[in-house]
Amino acid sequence: MTSGFASLPGTASFRLSNARAPLCLLDGASLAADRDGLAKVDIGVEHGRIVSILPAGTEPLEASASFDLDGGIVLPRLVDCHVHLDKGHIWPRRRNPDGSFMGALSNVLIDREANWSADDVRARMEFGLRGAFAHGTAAMRTHLDSLGKQIGISWPVFAELKAEWAGRIALQASPLFGIQFALEPGHMRAVTAAVKAHGDGIFGCVSHMIPELDAALDLVFRTAIENGFDLDFHVDETNDPEARSLENIADAAIRHGFAGKILCGHCCSLAVQQPDDEARIISKVREAGISVVSLPMCNMYLQDRAPGRTPRWRGVTALHELKAAGVPVMIASDNTRDPFYAYGDLDLIEVLREGTRILQFDHSGTDWANAVARTPAAIMGTTGAGVLSPGGAADVILTRARDWTEFFARPQTDRTVLVNGRAIDTTLPDHRELDHLMGRSA
Numbered sequence: 431m432t433s434g435f436a437s438l439p440g441t442a443s444f445r446l447s448n449a450r451a452p453l454c455l456l457d458g459a460s461l462a463a464d465r466d467g468l469a470k471v472d473i474g475v476e477h478g479r480i481v482s483i484l485p486a487g488t489e490p491l492e493a494s495a496s497f498d499l500d501g502g503i504v505l506p507r508l509v510d511c512h513v514h515l516d517k518g519h520i521w522p523r524r525r526n527p528d529g530s531f532m533g534a535l536s537n538v539l540i541d542r543e544a545n546w547s548a549d550d551v552r553a554r555m556e557f558g559l560r561g562a563f564a565h566g567t568a569a570m571r572t573h574l575d576s577l578g579k580q581i582g583i584s585w586p587v588f589a590e591l592k593a594e595w596a597g598r599i600a601l602q603a604s605p606l607f608g609i610q611f612a613l614e615p616g617h618m619r620a621v622t623a624a625v626k627a628h629g630d631g632i633f634g635c636v637s638h639m640i641p642e643l644d645a646a647l648d649l650v651f652r653t654a655i656e657n658g659f660d661l662d663f664h665v666d667e668t669n670d671p672e673a674r675s676l677e678n679i680a681d682a683a684i685r686h687g688f689a690g691k692i693l694c695g696h697c698c699s700l701a702v703q704q705p706d707d708e709a710r711i712i713s714k715v716r717e718a719g720i721s722v723v724s725l726p727m728c729n730m731y732l733q734d735r736a737p738g739r740t741p742r743w744r745g746v747t748a749l750h751e752l753k754a755a756g757v758p759v760m761i762a763s764d765n766t767r768d769p770f771y772a773y774g775d776l777d778l779i780e781v782l783r784e785g786t787r788i789l790q791f792d793h794s795g796t797d798w799a800n801a802v803a804r805t806p807a808a809i810m811g812t813t814g815a816g817v818l819s820p821g822g823a824a825d826v827i828l829t830r831a832r833d834w835t836e837f838f839a840r841p842q843t844d845r846t847v848l849v850n851g852r853a854i855d856t857t858l859p860d861h862r863e864l865d866h867l868m869g870r871s872a
């Protein structure tokens with residue numbers, strides 16, 4: 431058992447004193463922030479809930495019932511709105527031979543066909559959930575590969591895990607398949623039935639520039655409207671400027687007067703458009719009420735890769751421009767140790783650190799913590815997650831870092847994670863636990 435650097439009072443009521451918290455993630459308090467956008471606060475906890483957030487030093491402390499953060503940053507537990515738990519950790523048995531997008535797609539397909547039984551999917555998803563929980567994740571949306579026989583395997587496993595993990599991680603799923611399959615009525619019926627039986631009212635697919643794109647999008651939007659689904663798309667994950675399916679999605683949303691939420695992931699090729707095209711597409715995205723999640727670690731891994739050539743592009747979408755236009759923007763983990771991304775551990779502090787470097791969040795405002803907290807919580811409808819608010823659960827990540835440079839300089843592996851006011855075990859699952867599924871021995 432490890433629970434990080436902080437040893438909290440064992441009482442039902444205590445105070446987290448002299449903490450720094452991002453002002454953008456504090457609700458219900460009027461506070462001043464420093465130049466990093468951090469406010470010095472004392473957080474009162476009673477019976478697992480936050481009862482007060484006051485400027486540090488407002489009320490005298492009883493030393494016995496407080497933990498002094500000594501200026502350390504605290505965050506709410508975080509929200510990961512785009513992951514692939516069903517693919518996670520297959521790398522040892524099915525690598526990506528060249529690190530390319532096509533290499534990822536074809537090797538996942540081979541592994542899925544050969545190995546993705548209910549037991550296999552369950553063990554790997556559970557491994558991912560255990561790590562994410564230990565790192566301090568409160569809510570997560572996973573995509574589930576939804577083609578053929580896999581629909582009947584992965585969705586029931588997902589539903590079981592969602593029930594088992596309720597109260598620890600709020601889990602959602604969205605289906606994943608190439609949009610060409612939207613043209614097959616039998617496929618759409620099967621996926622719709624799986625979402626209705628096991629899902630969370632979220633439907634989606636991967637949009638490509640197929641000739642029938644608009645007709646296929648109409649089928650997807652009609653399915654969503656008939657069933658009251660929100661939508662979640664994988665969009666334009668390529669450096670080909672001809673890939674503008676984001677615009678087709680925005681047009682379809684406007685054409686259908688779609689009232690649900692739409693989350694578009696990746697949108698890489700938006701960053702390689704001519705300025706006029708980029709501005710037009712962003713303005714339609716805004717008008718259509720679409721939110722965008724960038725996946726910086728996976729995008730940098732897969733994009734702009736060619737043998738013997740040094741990459742010149744970071745692979746990420748035009749996230750600053752989208753944000754400036756008023757589009758809700760987020761970042762998330764995406765894949766973990768599978769052919770789409772060889773690394774990763776569902777640690778949103780890593781994602782925020784890498785996102786800060788890859789997307790240069792620094793020098794561009796102090797509210798980027800929203801991108802792994804408040805904004806994805808709103809998109810996922812997980813009320814209360816991703817913010818620190820009086821009345822809310824005392825779900826808090828405690829760190830020793832006093833400003834963003836200390837925070838991002840180190841991986842914060844000594845963090846303490848509170849769930850309902852109690853420190854959880856932050857020991858990570860051992861990769862060896864999956865050896866029996868990988869045909870591997872130590």
Ligand SMILES: Nc1ccnc(=O)[nH]1
Pocket residue numbers: 514517664667728764765770
């Ligand atoms: N980046 C990704 C695209 C499609 N599927 C994945 O698992 N990951």
